[in-house]
Amino acid sequence: MHLVIIGNGITGVTCALTVRRLAPTARITLVSAESPHHYSRTALMYAYMGHLRLPDLKPYEDWFWEENRLGLAHATATALNTAENLVTLSDGTTLAYDQLLLATGSESKLYGWPGQHLAGVQGLYGLPDLAAMTRDTHGISRGVVVGGGLIGVELAEMLHTRGIEPVVLVRDARYWGAVLPPEEANLVDRQFRENHVPVRYNTELREILGDEHGRVRAVVTTAGDEIACQWVGLATGVVPNLTLAKTSNVEVDKGILVDEFLRTSVPNVFAAGDCAQHRRPAAGEVLIEQLWYTGRMQGETVGHTLGGQPTTYRRGIWFNSAKFFNLEYQTYGQAPAGPTEGISSFYWEHPSARVALRIYFGAAAPHAVTGFNAMGLRLRHEVCEKWIRAQAPAATVLAHLGAANFDPEFFPQHEKAMVADFNRQFPGQPVVLKQRKGLRAMFG
Ligand SMILES: Cc1cc2nc3c(=O)[nH]c(=O)nc-3n(C[C@H](O)[C@H](O)[C@H](O)COP(=O)(O)OP(=O)(O)OC[C@H]3O[C@@H](n4cnc5c(N)ncnc54)[C@H](O)[C@@H]3O)c2cc1C
Incomplete structure (x- = not known):
């Protein structure tokens, strides 16, 4: 089998590595216009700021690819002929494929402002x-x-x-x-x-x-x-990069349309990552996911299918994190920006205005937790996910906040204040802070 992957971002590379593991004899070629070797797009800012050198953006040494028999073509794929299973490259060559993954990512969205093409x-x-x-x-x-x-x-x-x-x-x-x-x-x-x-x-x-x-x-x-x-x-903002897909009969909408196996409308052609649009996203999931970890998850999922283990894609509970200057931000689950029918939230902010926690939960009893926003403090991913999945009541989450504590010095000082605030805002049945318990004790 010859698997050709267009795009060596996190999606394409994760797929390549997954297939290499599952199908040791498969021939794999990664095509990328941007750089011969995969690099971490999310770290671009640190290169500008001088925290990292350009070579530090590459998670793998340059010899890694040959060592793992992953062919690299540094070129733009300019045309796709799905009738003959052929991709044309900008250097004039063609690549024949048995299976093709389009992992072409996104491109910046421009609004046609006068002067947008000026230098600078x-x-x-x-x-x-x-x-x-x-x-x-x-x-x-x-x-x-x-x-x-x-x-x-x-x-x-x-x-x-x-x-x-x-x-x-x-x-x-x-x-x-x-x-x-x-x-x-x-x-x-x-x-x-x-x-x-x-x-x-x-x-x-x-x-x-x-x-x-x-x-x-x-x-x-x-x-x-x-x-x-x-x-x-x-x-x-960004939009899916559809330039190559549009040279073919692969069906596109805002993104390249895929089913739950990340298959496009054309046999043997798959799409994943930022460029893909789910035809039937699961409840609470979005059509197009433009995140690093969802790219990795999609790459791994499609890699399993291409490696002989057909697997459907399910993102699971939403997660995102970022840093605004010195302020860290994490969000989990359903955490809307404004009033949302059926959802209430409890918000606590430290007097320094540098730390805050919001817990979202169902407005009706048993007030099952739906999501979290954490600013300036870190929550444990697996604990938040388990609470959301188990639909733990907000009062239970508050009572066991220590289990989600990632920063050992922070929570012990502030749990009491958070619980006291919660009891003031929601005076129904006062929450009593419980002793710290491990995950196993809480979830079995
Ligand atoms: C500055 C910046 C910061 C970000 N920070 C975060 C963050 O903190 N957290 C987070 O979750 N996400 C972040 N993102 C988003 C995240 O980087 C993307 O969701 C992710 O990189 C998408 O991966 P991908 O492999 O699907 O696509 P991409 O990373 O876009 O890779 C696609 C590659 O395919 C190549 N390509 C496209 N068409 C062709 C063609 N025809 N021929 C050859 N090559 C082609 C492109 O040049 C590109 O290199 C950030 C994005 C940017 C731009």
């Missing part, structure tokens, strides 16, 4: 973007970041560490308004303020202005303000 205007997705940002922000004094999501705050922090003033434009009234409730968004806003990063809420980009050399010199906002700057970072 870019998104941040891959290595060429990192190189462009490094070159174009050298020696400048101000950059405008458009977008109030995770990449927006990364770009602001990147500029900030190089002494460049970032001005952030956020469409919503608060930071990441679609995801974070107002209290959590306030904590992030505090990080912006402490780091002297001006944020303009309720503000969108209208136009980017260039100078006589075709280089950005200012942006104009929807509020009518002109902000002088020498660089613009567009962080307004």
